[in-house]
Amino acid sequence: MSVQTTQFSGGFQNAPTDAAHAFRAAMTVMARPGETRELTGAQAPAPLSEAAATLLLTLCDPETGVHLAGGANTADVRQWLTFHTGAPLVSASKADFAIGTWAALCPLSTYRIGTAEYPDRSATLIVDGDTEANSEATLTGPGIKDAAHLSLPDIQTMQANAQLYPLGIDFFFTNGTQVAALPRSTQISVGG
């Protein structure tokens, strides 16, 4: 029997504990920029990775607007996300979470960066898949002992985002079952 992927399949087997494990992975990478963790438990329709799907089920619900960027915006993904999370699908400028490839998510100027009094009212981007065009960056700042390393798409844009601190966008990078993160507080320099 072949596995039939529908909008109803691919959810957590045991939502409370699967989400708890997934959140710990997500929290660990956000607290320690440059580190990578396994993130598994949910399967979304193509092109979303398992890590990205798990992150969506862990963090999104009817209270969070999600923007599906470019190739992630398929009928299958829309139905899957709506069934499993109930999250409203919104444009980039209103999104709490946006998901897609780096190219599809750009330009960053579209997303909310928070306000001076509420820097938390900002978007979180889930950059999914394709890391071929990435280049090595050295990270310093909160969560990093001396320096950490992470391969990033478009270091200049990331540096511009860090300049906005305490405003700005936070990033998760997902690929297969791996997740890493880059909060706005991290200072980025070119090279490993």
Next chain:
Amino acid sequence: MSDYNFAYLDEQTKRMIRRAILKGLAVPGYQVPFASREMPMPYGWGTGGVQVSAATLTPDDTFKVIDQGADDTTNAVSIRKFFENTAGVAVTEETEKATVIQTRHRIPEAELNEDQILVYQVPIPEPLRFLEPRETETRKMHSLEEYGLMHVKLYEDISQHGDIATAYAYPVMVSDRYVMDPSPIPKFDNPKLEMSAIQLFGAGREQRIYAVPPHTKVVSLDFEDYPFEASKADHPCDLCAAEDSYLDEVILDDAGNRMFVCSDTDYCRSRRAAGHVGRLGTELGTEDAA
């Protein structure tokens, strides 16, 4: 146990708290508003810490709770039992064995490692609140990085008392941007705020969550001529002879006799188990059972 969802809270509430924790980690020291829930304990008993712990715990965790350093006080015992019942987690009193430690007003003496998470119960998260009661104004002061008022307060301490009299909830600057209340820990603990573990702060009644990621720069506010000093009672522990731990003063009788003991009960116990004996102590295991 199956009468409750894992770790008591419903999934949507946990997602909301988890999103707030992630924002808090991304902007260290900034107080993220969250929709604090009613918990089966009164506000002021650690509802903020409990909600953060509930959103953070996994079934694989080993949980420790301390209240003023002690594992065996009412607040610590009931919160530990709460998660034992609703999350089925293992519990411990030993700092080294715990993966998540919820604390009221102390940082454990033993150095925490990078696999541990320290969750603080916070009564008043706003360090400027007693200087400026209006939330609209304190929010503006944080946004403008306008912290002069806090320095005036510390200066007035010096002009009235000769030195900075603030002994607990001593304000810190986090990552060169936000002034933060480290919760009412004694200022003895302030230097430990730069640690390898993840630190999460939950204020239930005030509906705020904030965080300090590992190895984040945390500086206690002070003046060049009145530098910050992490003070403690000038005694060794009377049970375990430790000279490096924070001490509680215990009145023994009405003749002026008193003893000083480690506030961190696990630290004191492990030192006594290692054979250290203080002025009024006996070797562990030789106490009179009566």
